[in-house]
Amino acid sequence: MALIGAITWVRCVLLIVAQSAATIAASYIVCALFNGGLNVGTELGGGTTIAQGIVIEMFLTAQLAFTIFVLAAEEHAGTNLAPIGIGLSLFVGELIGVFWTGGSMNPIRSLAPCIVNRSFPKYLWIYFVGPIAGVVLAVLVYKLVVALEYEIAKDQDPMPELILPIAGHGRKPSSIIPMASAGPPTPEKQVQEPAKTDKKFVSFGNGQPSGDVENPVLHESYMD
DSSP, X not given: OGGGTSSOHHHHHHHHHXXXXXXXXXHHHHHHHSSSOOOOOOOOOTTOOHHHHHHHHHHHHHHHHHHHIIIIIXXXXXXXXXXXXXXXXXXXXXXXXXXXXXXXXXXXXXXHHHHHHTOOOTTTTHHHHHHHHHHHHHHHHHHHHXXXXXXXXXXXXXXXXXXXXXXXXXXXXXXXXXXXXXXXOOHHHHSOOOOOOEEEEEEOSSSXXXXXXXXXXXXXXXXX
């Protein structure tokens, strides 16, 4: 987080010290609560080589760190759901890497059980190189995404305007599907014109009109 400017370097150092001490303390507590020793160390499995282990840890850590950068460091509508997204990312990382490398993705995660068990494998260093390289990779990808101004693509209208067919010459526009040639409706077209009325005179026997009576007959249908 300090590499992308989300927190200060002083806070970064304090967090590293606090989390390292908490992880080692938790390892001792687990070892004291359960019999049989602390069998939660990370080790290479399935015939994984050291080079493969470094690359696997690098990519697993990179996807987790990038998820944290996007969901926790960036402020957006989904910031409140960041713990869910980060938890799913960690779950995916463990699901993929637990068989091959133990799914460390954090140097202190591999170091703490070794301290409790007083057993340090020769390839313990890959759990430092791999995750650190993964964080650097995630920072580079994050800065590239920010440099490409992903906010512009995010703010665009997800529902583009419907492309309507162009009415050809001599073709009547459809009454159901509007044609692009007809253009958007104007205020004059949207306002309904009032019905035209005619005045009709009513006469009684003497041939003299008794007055005009308003007869609301539509102009199109009225014929004298």
